[in-house]
Amino acid sequence: MADETQAIDDRDSLTARGPSIDPEDVARFSRIAAEWWDPRGKFAPLHRFNPVRLAFIRDQALVRFGRDGDAPRPFEGLRLLDIGCGGGLLSEPMTRLGFAVTGVDASARNIGTARAHAEEMGLAIDYRCATAEALLAAGEAPFDVILNMEVIEHVADPATFLRDTAALLAPGGVMIVATLNRTLKALVTAKLGAEYVLRWLPAGTHDWSKFLKPEEIRGFLSGVDVAVQGPFGVVYNPLGDSWRLGPDVDVNYMMTVTRAFAPPQG
């Protein structure tokens, strides 16, 4: 199961443009946003997958930053970066939980869609048509939380990508990486099952050979000043048509990458 962001990119001829977009685009983006957010529409599998991710991010961040889960906006004052934000399925909930959210996506169409929906919801989110590497090159201030969810298996050079995104992590910060394992089981279920049998995802969404093993994630970050925890398995329960955390990391899994808190000054 993965974010369709990149699959849409492949079919999308739009390229990154400035913030000014014409009214026709706005109308089109609103229509696409309605599709993104329709729980019974073509993104239905992603909506079923979303709660387990949201809960994991919330729980990790509550512990990491010692926040009170009963507070209405527990993450007030923290900066979050959502890489490959798509229509904003993670960015919007994170904004409601109090984070100051920056969402980046390489697709102008996705960014237009995400902006249209956030505006309708009355949420202030800093969406940018950009890549994480571009943010780093431009000297962007570091983030307390970075969401690197179902993106790495789509990029050309995962090692460089992962190190660049980790470089955006503030002292004390945590990056959550979610991806698919390169196992036979993942080939059968996540690639063949999801794309060709269940038709959850468009055929060609995933290239199994680009799936990553947890130890490869660790390897990419060796020598970088971060600690890596996990993997944490995410498993599908066909009876409830829902996802939950579990010990099985053969298909979908998540890892956390943490940077040590800065030593006290002076």
Added chain:
Amino acid sequence: MHIETDYDVAIAGGGLTGATLALALDQAGFSVALVDANRPEAMESEAFDGRASAIAFTALRQWRNLGLDDRLQAAAQPMDRIVVTDGRAPGAGAGPALPVRLSISSTDLGEAEAGEPLGWIIENTRVLAALLAALDRSGVTVVRPAQVTGAEMAGNGGRLHLDNGRTLSARLLVSSEGRRSVLRQAAGILAETAGYGQTGVVATVALARPHEGTAWQHFMPAGPLAILPLTGDRASLVWTERDDRARALQTLPEAAFTALLARRFGDDLGRPTLIGPRFAYPLSLQRVSAVTAPRLALVGDAAHGLHPISGQGLNLGLEDVAALTEVLSDARDLGEDIGSSLVLDRYARWRRLDVTGTVTAADLIARAFSSDHDSLRWLRGLALGVADRTPAIRQVLAREAGAAAGDLPRSLALG
């Protein structure tokens, strides 16, 4: 026009279900507005609602946790035994000789609920009074008296238009307006109503003998007669008759009415004395095409009107409340949009099985037990006889009466 914005949830209908939902959502930390057409004085008067409700032990705890005071518990009569009889055609002779076919008592419950009664019987006006008092102490914005004249649902929220010129907007609208829901209609949800040709005549009586916590259900050819125990050795009657006969029962001189009742009560309860007015409630089954629409959720009778034969109507409504509160709280904790179809779909999926099962079962029971056809009488006699002799079936029936079975919301779960 005066527009107020920014409620998380705006509820139309402040009856038992709507008021309970308002309190539950307020306690869960949501900002809540509650709109109702009635003045509080009217709601507490004897003439407002003559009915008593059979409620599960989970409901009393739910209300206690929402801050309803101890007077509610004091007004609730524990029901320790349910006796079901299969009555005969009227005029088949006086006397109490109704064969007892099924008797369920609290000792039939499993170990988990040992020591608990099968349920409680409580007068609706007593619950309403406690709910109104709790609402006064809560953070809920109560708007009454006001009629909902219309509603709009948009992509990011809904608006309620009121007859006093006010407009309330919220991320989610909830209808607990009962069977004739304005919001349901505004959302284009279809409702199909089937009459039974029966009316329930409801009255409260003082008994000549102690009821000892027993509820009686006499299945008569025209429909069931339920005698529900109330505190102070009173009872609430629900006498189901064909529509024309029910009208006659309602207007019959008091002495004649109690004489008819005494014949059905038999020696167990003696001759009753009528307290207060007699009410008539036409019975019908209502099914709706959906329990949610964009920015709208239905709860209680707006979502499912069922034949009162099984006493599950209010319990279903309270389960709706608990399920919706849990779904919305969980969604809020994850930062999700509480009024989105994504979140409302979870409520709809959770309630679908429970509600469909209960509504269908109540309808089947009502039809089977209201018929005087010989084969049906024989079948229901057989069914009751088998159930009475089979501990496992009795235990299931006892648990269902107390609503401890199924996939319960956390606030209703045991322990």
